[in-house]
Amino acid sequence: MWRRHLLIAPVVLFLAVLLVVPYVNMVRMSFLVKPPGERYLNVFTLDNYARVLRDGFYWRILANTVWYAVLTTALTLVLGYPLAYAIARAPNRRRPLLLMLLIAPLLVGVVIRAYGWLILLGRVGLVNELLRALGRQPVELMYNVTGMTIGLVHVFMPFMALSIAGALQNISPDVERAARSLGASPWKTFWRVTWPLSLPGVFAGMLLVFVLAVSSYVIPILLGGNNVLVIPMLVVQLLLDAFNWPVGSALAMVFFGLTAILLWGYVKLMNRALRWSLR
Amino acid sequence: MSEGRSPLFIAVVVALYAFLIAPIVIIVLAAFNAGEYLRFPPEGFSIRWFVKFAQSGPFVRAFVFSLQLAAATTLISTVLGGMAAFYVVRHAGRFRDTLRLLVIAPLQLPAILTGIALLLFFYGTGIGTRGMRALLLGHTLVCLPYVFLTIATVLIGFDRSLEEAARSLGAGPLTTFRRVTLPLIKGGVISGALFAFITSFDQFPISLLLVSVGNTTLPLQLFDYLRFSFDPTAAAVSTVSVLMSVAIVLIIHRLVGLESIAWGGPR
Numbered sequence: 001m002w003r004r005h006l007l008i009a010p011v012v013l014f015l016a017v018l019l020v021v022p023y024v025n026m027v028r029m030s031f032l033v034k035p036p037g038e039r040y041l042n043v044f045t046l047d048n049y050a051r052v053l054r055d056g057f058y059w060r061i062l063a064n065t066v067w068y069a070v071l072t073t074a075l076t077l078v079l080g081y082p083l084a085y086a087i088a089r090a091p092n093r094r095r096p097l098l099l100m101l102l103i104a105p106l107l108v109g110v111v112i113r114a115y116g117w118l119i120l121l122g123r124v125g126l127v128n129e130l131l132r133a134l135g136r137q138p139v140e141l142m143y144n145v146t147g148m149t150i151g152l153v154h155v156f157m158p159f160m161a162l163s164i165a166g167a168l169q170n171i172s173p174d175v176e177r178a179a180r181s182l183g184a185s186p187w188k189t190f191w192r193v194t195w196p197l198s199l200p201g202v203f204a205g206m207l208l209v210f211v212l213a214v215s216s217y218v219i220p221i222l223l224g225g226n227n228v229l230v231i232p233m234l235v236v237q238l239l240l241d242a243f244n245w246p247v248g249s250a251l252a253m254v255f256f257g258l259t260a261i262l263l264w265g266y267v268k269l270m271n272r273a274l275r276w277s278l279r
Numbered sequence: 280m281s282e283g284r285s286p287l288f289i290a291v292v293v294a295l296y297a298f299l300i301a302p303i304v305i306i307v308l309a310a311f312n313a314g315e316y317l318r319f320p321p322e323g324f325s326i327r328w329f330v331k332f333a334q335s336g337p338f339v340r341a342f343v344f345s346l347q348l349a350a351a352t353t354l355i356s357t358v359l360g361g362m363a364a365f366y367v368v369r370h371a372g373r374f375r376d377t378l379r380l381l382v383i384a385p386l387q388l389p390a391i392l393t394g395i396a397l398l399l400f401f402y403g404t405g406i407g408t409r410g411m412r413a414l415l416l417g418h419t420l421v422c423l424p425y426v427f428l429t430i431a432t433v434l435i436g437f438d439r440s441l442e443e444a445a446r447s448l449g450a451g452p453l454t455t456f457r458r459v460t461l462p463l464i465k466g467g468v469i470s471g472a473l474f475a476f477i478t479s480f481d482q483f484p485i486s487l488l489l490v491s492v493g494n495t496t497l498p499l500q501l502f503d504y505l506r507f508s509f510d511p512t513a514a515a516v517s518t519v520s521v522l523m524s525v526a527i528v529l530i531i532h533r534l535v536g537l538e539s540i541a542w543g544g545p546r
Contacts, residue, residue, distance in 0.1 A: 008362065008370075011360075011362060015384070018400075022400035023396050026395065079298075083295050096538070104524065105299050109480075109481030111483055111502050112306065112501070115517060119306065119514070217391045236487075
């Protein structure tokens with residue numbers, strides 16, 4: 001029955017050539033010499049890494065990028081939890097509608113959603129037109145960190161809500177009812193029963209949103225304008241505008257390497273927290 | 280809170296949904312508004328921005344190009360993703376988890392990083408980014424996991440005794456696949472294809488890196504346009520794209536149910 005392996009061969013070949021080789025090639029590129037006026041030389045060097053690691057500017061942008069992602073993760077958690085709860089505990093006939101309203105925005109292009117925010121919150125947007133009509137000062141909501149954060153939270157909140165709703169779905173409503181019938185207040189029931197049981201979904205959602213937010217490029221560039229700089233923007237600038245492939249690749253490697261280490265620590269910590277909370 | 284029906288909780292949830300759909304609704308309103316800007320009160324209903332879209336060469340070209348690209352991407356990723364789903368669910372044995380991780384890897388890796396890696400690779404090998412080829416390969420790579428996950432979900436719940444019955448009645452493997460298996464998993468295959476289509480149609484970061492001179496996709500054209508003007512032609516273009524997304528969500532819901540997609544996928 002060797003013929004059945006023909007089913008997977010094309011996919012493995014496709015992914016090997018278009019995923020594995022390009023990534024390995026990018027790692028190789030980060031170790032090559034960049035002479036002025038030329039793309040790269042096939043000579044090994046560590047200079048690109050030294051240049052990236054010694055530059056305080058890169059570290060500052062890196063800290064900003066991580067901070068924006070942490071902020072986005074925290075906000076999507078606070079806003080996504082009630083949504084997830086409403087979906088998981090909705091009557092069966094209403095749940096499909098609630099899910100549809102959560103998933104539909106995910107399938108609308110990110111440029112279009114950013115454009116919607118510009119119409120709403122831009123300098124000549126609806127909110128500022130309203131303020132002007134009321135005789136108030138316009139507020140700067142777009143092309144800064146505020147605008148970018150609104151956009152990031154909007155884009156990633158459905159992922160957080162879906163992840164938490166999945167966990168809440170697995171908690172039997174009877175557990176909550178039992179706590180209530182034993183005299184626990186609704187708040188106490190939530191904090192002592194529902195919240196600890198939903199933690200796996202919360203941690204998975206936080207992980208997902210952080211990874212997506214830290215590497216996002218489109219929303220920062222569209223809604224952050226010239227006032228926000230994140231590492232993915234810097235990498236694209238180095239590669240496409242400065243044509244510096246070796247340093248651009250090295251910066252990408254350092255950034256995603258550090259992110260991976262951060263995530264590894266996070267997963268370790270969360271596993272410990274889970275074990276502790278379920279004791 | 281325990282029953283989730285206090286007025287405050289309902290108000291919060293309604294506000295969150297309003298936040299989620301506000302930017303999308305506002306685009307549709309802007310597209311049908313007669314004026315240059317959305318104002319209170321609105322300046323009346325008009326389809327002039329749709330007419331302007333239909334007359335705009337760059338937008339129409341980008342729209343047609345994106346449709347072609349998405350159609351080609353859908354075809355290739357559905358065939359590849361479907362084959363992978365069959366193999367991983369039914370035959371993979373001890374390589375199952377490894378293969379699953381490999382196929383969904385493009386979903387886990389940051390799209391912008393994958394785009395950069397592909398760009399360097401295409402230039403390095405001399406394949407280049409001319410024409411649709413580079414975009415097609417890049418889009419197929421990121422659409423593959425969606426098809427794989429959707430088809431794998433329906434295959435896991437598949438009752439194989441139906442196939443065995445067909446075989447024992449004398450049908451060959453191909454006939455069994457065509458007359459029994461395919462009709463039963465049709466919903467999953469179509470849903471996966473639609474996911475791939477809309478993912479390709481809306482793709483931005485990979486397109487930005489792999490696009491070539493002369494061919495631009497609709498999201499890239501919109502992005503360029505919005506840097507210099509806020510004319511509601513862009514809103515009309517976006518509205519057409521939003522309507523496509525909404526239609527696709529509704530069809531997928533009818534075919535396989537959104538709940539199975541939301542948290543029924545193979546873990």
